Amino acid sequence: MKVLFCGDIVGRSGRESVTRNIPRLRQELGLDFVVVNGENAAAGFGITAKICAELHGAGVDCITTGNHVWDQRDIIPYIAQDKRLLRPINFPPGTPGWGASQYETARGQKVVVVNVMCRLFMDPLDDPFRTVDAEIAKYTLGRSAHFILxxxxxxxxxxxxxxxxxxxxxxxxxxxxxxxIPTADSWVLPGGTAYQTDVGMCGDYDSVIGMKKEGAVLRFIKKVPGDRLAPAEGEGTMCAALVETDDKSGLAKAVRPIRIGGRLPPAG
Structure with missing residues (x-):
């Protein structure tokens, strides 16, 4: 299988970099499944139902999120009915939505996506390790699930x-x-799992993590409340990871970074 995972989409620049490239990449790379993290897609803060429809229309099969998932409050009723939009699985019981789901590709392959949030320097959530263990115990890689992300x-x-x-x-x-920020450590771990510490964002890199740099820099050099941060609006770079697996085992054969457009050097 070939699965593409795109990092955090930040604002319109990030959305355009994804919707412009995904249809072409699905054809050129023979992609079976596409996942994006969309938690900053709505002007840098959260995601909306309209943006979800835009991404799905471009060929995105699943959208993950993170700590900004609830920044657009109207997403709460929407996420409760769309399993193609995930929130972290280790949120407290009773939180709307799903933290994991199983999907089927056009070729009938079963893909499981799990969205989990860490705890160091983050919110005090349920143990991410035990939560993921409990979820993946429902599946057998290579049999009931052909790909687990x-x-x-x-x-x-x-x-x-x-x-x-x-x-x-x-x-x-x-x-x-x-x-x-994309890390340079994409590799297949000894047991056969593809890994990268951070895929990077889809957005304008002439910025501070996707936001206009002037206001972001001022927050560090002046202890004065400033204007609300806004996404940078230059050409976006689409940062992603392409994972290819063995169809029988479900384990990775290769993983490589994909970088297209904008200011970062191209890759992939």
């Missing part, structure tokens, strides 16, 4: 790496989001 949304590189090693050999891919 974990979006690990977190601040600390150590916690994300620990999740990768903890799940090595039991899932197809552990791919990080949240920092908006």
């Amino acid at each position: 974990i979006d690990v949304h977190g601040e600390a590189t150590s916690e994300k790496q620990s999740m990768g090693h903890h799940l090595d050999g039991r899932v197809s891919a552990v791919l990080g989001t949240h920092s908006h």
Whole structure:
């Protein structure tokens, strides 16, 4: 199988970089499934039902989120009825929506996506390791699930790496989001799980993690409340990871970064 995972979409620039490239990439790369993290897609804060429809229309099969999932309050009733939009699985019981779901590709392959949020320097949520363990115990990789993807949304590189090693050999891919900066450590772990600490964002990199740089810099050099941060509006770079797996085992054969457009050097 070939699965593409795009990092955090930030604002219109990020959305356009994804919707412009995904239809072409599905054809050129022979993609079976596409996942994006959309938690900053709505002007940098949250996501809306309209944006979800826009992304699905471009060929996105599943949208994950993170700590900004509720920034647009009208998403709460929507997420409760659309399993193609996930929120972190380790949110407290009773939280609207789903943290994981199983999907089927056009070729009949079963894909499981799990969205989990870390705890170091983040919200005090349920244990992400035990929560993911309980979820993936429902499936047998290569049999009841042909591909299992974990979006690990977190601040600390150590916690994300620990999740990768903890799940090595039991899932197809552990791919990080949240920092908006692509890391140079995409590789297949010894047990056969594709890993990257952070896939990076889809957005304008002439910015501070996707937001206009002037206001963001002032927050560090002046202890004065400033204007609300707004997304940078230059050409966006689409940052993603392409994972190819063995159809029988569900384990990764290869993982490589994809970077298209904008200011970062192209890759893939």
